[in-house]
Amino acid sequence: xxxxxxxxxxxxxxxxxxFPNKNVVYDTKDLxxxxxxxxxxxxxxxxxxxxxxxxIIGPSGCGKSTYIKxxxxxxxxVPTVRTTGSITxxxxxxxxxxxxxxxxxxxxxxxxxxxxxxxKSIYDNVAYGPKIHGIRNKKILDEIVEKSLRGASIWEExxxxxxxxxxxxxxxxxxxxxxxxxxxxxxxxxxxxEPTSALDPKSTLRxxxxxQELKKDYSIIIVTHxxxxxxxISDRTAFFLNGEVVxxxxxxxxxxxxxxxxxxxxxxxxxx
Amino acid sequence: MKYINQEQVQSKMNRRLVKNNIxxxxxxxxxxxxxxxxAILIIRVLTQGLAWIDMDFITGKLSTxxxxxxxxxxxxxxxxxxxxxxxxxxxxxVATAIYLELYAPKGKFQAIIxxxxxxxxxxxxxxxxxxxxxxxxxxxxxxxxxxxGGLTLSLLVLPIVIVASQxxxxxxxxxxSEASFGxxxxxxxxxxxxxxxxxxxGILTGSILxxxxxxxxxxxxxxxxxxxxxxxxxxxxxxxxxxxxxxxxYWTIDSSLVSEYANLAAATIVVLLVMLFILNSxxxxxxxxxxxxx
Ligand SMILES: Nc1ncnc2c1ncn2[C@@H]1O[C@H](COP(=O)(O)OP(=O)(O)O)[C@@H](O)[C@H]1O
Ligand SMILES: [Mg+2]
Numbered sequence: 001x002x003x004x005x006x007x008x009x010x011x012x013x014x015x016x017x018x019f020p021n022k023n024v025v026y027d028t029k030d031l032x033x034x035x036x037x038x039x040x041x042x043x044x045x046x047x048x049x050x051x052x053x054x055x056i057i058g059p060s061g062c063g064k065s066t067y068i069k070x071x072x073x074x075x076x077x078v079p080t081v082r083t084t085g086s087i088t089x090x091x092x093x094x095x096x097x098x099x100x101x102x103x104x105x106x107x108x109x110x111x112x113x114x115x116x117x118x119x120k121s122i123y124d125n126v127a128y129g130p131k132i133h134g135i136r137n138k139k140i141l142d143e144i145v146e147k148s149l150r151g152a153s154i155w156e157e158x159x160x161x162x163x164x165x166x167x168x169x170x171x172x173x174x175x176x177x178x179x180x181x182x183x184x185x186x187x188x189x190x191x192x193x194e195p196t197s198a199l200d201p202k203s204t205l206r207x208x209x210x211x212q213e214l215k216k217d218y219s220i221i222i223v224t225h226x227x228x229x230x231x232x233i234s235d236r237t238a239f240f241l242n243g244e245v246v247x248x249x250x251x252x253x254x255x256x257x258x259x260x261x262x263x264x265x266x267x268x269x270x271x272x
Numbered sequence: 273m274k275y276i277n278q279e280q281v282q283s284k285m286n287r288r289l290v291k292n293n294i295x296x297x298x299x300x301x302x303x304x305x306x307x308x309x310x311a312i313l314i315i316r317v318l319t320q321g322l323a324w325i326d327m328d329f330i331t332g333k334l335s336t337x338x339x340x341x342x343x344x345x346x347x348x349x350x351x352x353x354x355x356x357x358x359x360x361x362x363x364x365x366v367a368t369a370i371y372l373e374l375y376a377p378k379g380k381f382q383a384i385i386x387x388x389x390x391x392x393x394x395x396x397x398x399x400x401x402x403x404x405x406x407x408x409x410x411x412x413x414x415x416x417x418x419x420x421g422g423l424t425l426s427l428l429v430l431p432i433v434i435v436a437s438q439x440x441x442x443x444x445x446x447x448x449s450e451a452s453f454g455x456x457x458x459x460x461x462x463x464x465x466x467x468x469x470x471x472x473x474g475i476l477t478g479s480i481l482x483x484x485x486x487x488x489x490x491x492x493x494x495x496x497x498x499x500x501x502x503x504x505x506x507x508x509x510x511x512x513x514x515x516x517x518x519x520x521x522y523w524t525i526d527s528s529l530v531s532e533y534a535n536l537a538a539a540t541i542v543v544l545l546v547m548l549f550i551l552n553s554x555x556x557x558x559x560x561x562x563x564x565x566x
Contacts (some may be wrong), residue, residue: 025555072453079378106456118466118511129455178451185455 023050025189025219026071031085033066035078040066042243044085048189053211053220055230055251058240065113066222067240068191071221072108073101090188106133108189109182114198117166117181117190120159121148125166125177127258129185132227144184152180172203179210190214190220196229208233227267231255239263277429289406317545321538333505334519338532343540345505347419349513350487350507350547356422357429357486362479363424365433369475372434373441374463393431400428401495409496414496418509429482436478440471444551473562480555484548490517516544 026048030187033041046053048071056064069075070087073094080201087094094104104227117125133139145162148154154176158169166177175195182190192211193261196204224230230237233249238248239260246264247254258264332342376382404424414420444467452462498514506513520537527534 070435072454074450077450077453102456106455112450112454112455114445114447116445116451118448118451119470128452131453132455132457132461132465181451182455183491 024048025050026221027088028094029086029088031062031067031070031087032083033070033075034080035066036197038081040243041083042072044245045250046238046245048219048221050219051215051217052221052235053215053233055234055237056223056240057218057225057227057230057237057266058223058246060225062240063243064225064240065100065193066243066261068193068221071189071191072094072105072110074105074110076101084147086272106185108191109185109187111175111178111190111192111195113173113194115178117174117177117187120166121163122166122169122177125181126184129181137150148180148184149177151183151214152176153206154180170203172199172206175199175203175207176210179207179214183214187218189219189221192220194223198227204229213257223239227255227269241266241268275494275519286515286532288397288454292306312422312547317538317541320535321540321542324539325542330543333516334503338530338536343516343534343543345503346514346516346519346540347543348493349404349515352418352509352511353422353425353515354483355422356419356488356509357426357483358479360423360426361430361433361482361486365430365479366475369437369441370463372468373438374459374467374540375550389431389434389536393435397428397489398491398495400424401492402425404496414510416499416512418506418511418513421493421496421498421513421515423484424496424511425489428489429486430487433479437471437475440474440478441467444470445475473559477555477559480551480558484551484555487515487548487551488517488544490515490521493518494521516540520544 024047026046028046028048031041031044032039035180045069046067056068058064066075071089071094075081075083080251083095083153085095089104090109119126120128123145126148127141130141130144135144136161145161146155149158154173157173158177161168166174167220169177175198179190179195199207208229211222215235222230222234236249237251237254239246239254239258239262241262247257247258247260253259253268254263257266258267329342330347331344332340334343334345335341358435372382372385376385402428403469404420408414408420408423409416409566421475447472449462452466453459457465493515499512500520503512503514521542523533523537523540527537
């Protein structure tokens with residue numbers, strides 16, 4: 001972890017008083033988001049807690065991806081996007097235009113729906129993030145690469161072929177490589193947008209086990225439309241419907257005694 | 273109850289098959305037409321010119337005597353021209369493509385520029401010649417030197433390079449740059465490390481094809497007024513020069529005076545075609561070698 005302080009810009013306004021409740025990583029208040037005229041997120045209020053797995057479930061098009069992409073402001077890649085309300089990350093207002101997205105994304109990694117390794121070697125894929133952030137020392141890079149690949153439990157499979165192109169890996173391995181690539185920037189939070197939807201059941205299981213392992217060190221927000229997956233791996237679950245949060249609670253509660261009848265309908269498979 | 277009546281199908285079967293064959297033949301003939309014409313052209317040029325190509329012809333100076341004439345001056349002219357055209361088109365073309373694809377706000381401004389580039393690609397080359405004459409030769413007072421000709425040809429092929437580079441950049445899957453942005457990379461880091469390497473084969477292929485177009489262009493350089501006289505070999509970008517297509521043009525015209533000139537023109541065509549063939553092969557090799565899978 002010493003590498004982290006050496007290589008990253010430090011947020012200067014971080015003090016104990018600013019956020020007495022340290023357990024909240026992300027606090028979303030009255031968030032609204034429009035794609036042009038489409039109102040995609042409506043009055044979202046959500047708190048994401050540290051070192052937990054938070055699952056976001058809901059039918060297609062309900063705004064799950066949009067929400068998770070506001071958390072690292074990737075949603076701004078769509079030029080028509082407009083937001084109101086606030087999201088704080090460790091007490092800092094990230095929707096503030098003055099807040100540097102590069103800074104945020106160094107602390108918040110993202111794993112995408114479809115495995116998207118770069119057309120580079122396995123090694124270069126993992127070393128990409130650290131290099132971007134200015135690490136040039138070969139020995140340090142080697143260390144980061146090994147640590148990250150181990151962290152994503154893919155080291156044993158690839159340690160003898162680090163120089164080979166990442167496209168030679170299977171889909172499940174590629175996704176774990178993408179997780180390793182994300183760990184290499186040493187984030188606090190990992191955002192995962194349906195990370196297993198393109199994978200076979202066996203690879204899915206490995207990723208789920210990995211998520212359990214990772215939550216010891218990271219706060220994880222995972223979008224899934226697989227309710228069993230949400231039930232299996234998450235501590236808290238938010239149910240989205242038509243751009244609104246219908247219910248947000250402990251996963252157990254959501255799946256055993258949901259407060260809202262729409263949640264019950266959804267988890268019992270009546271729609272979606 | 274079935275909708276498809278087997279008997280009816282059978283009765284129409286022969287007609288359908290005949291029609292099928294007619295169209296197949298038609299398409300094959302259309303292709304053959306092009307191939308045959310091209311073959312005739314090449315055979316004629318080869319039979320007429322091949323005998324005239326030897327080391328003396330390649331390395332010799334221009335001469336009024338057909339036996340002693342060589343085209344080294346024209347070859348050097350073309351090479352010097354490329355030394356101007358390659359960097360100018362690559363730098364301006366790729367930079368413009370990157371700006372338009374990745375930086376320019378998507379809106380009216382971008383749409384207007386885009387339309388204009390597409391239109392420029394369709395402007396007749398002689399118009400570029402006039403532009404070159406007015407701006408580079410006269411206003412900038414460069415004279416009819418390599419630099420003026422090179423800049424003129426650069427303008428001519430720039431739209432092609434821009435459009436080809438834009439297409440190559442657009443073909444880089446969005447999810448690759450998203451992955452890079454997602455790790456906190458800036459736009460420039462993403463362009464440099466992800467987008468450019470992935471689009472380089474496409475950019476190079478398009479650029480080389482544009483260059484081979486530039487090598488064959490004659491009209492704009494005629495307007496600029498480059499000579500086909502017995503000038504000394506060009507030694508730099510501020511020297512006057514001539515090029516192979518120009519030489520072909522004058523030798524063909526003058527073949528009514530000296531009939532051997534026609535053979536010299538044919539021989540020069542062969543050399544020019546070989547040069548273009550080599551350039552295009554390089555483009556294909558680059559494309560195959562560096563093509564990445566996503
Ligand atoms: N780039 C975009 N431009 C316009 N509308 C979009 C865009 N992306 C998503 N939307 C709209 O926003 C809503 C939420 O989409 P999304 O967040 O992708 O849903 P989910 O991930 O839950 O399937 C949908 O109605 C979708 O059509
Ligand atoms: Mg989605």
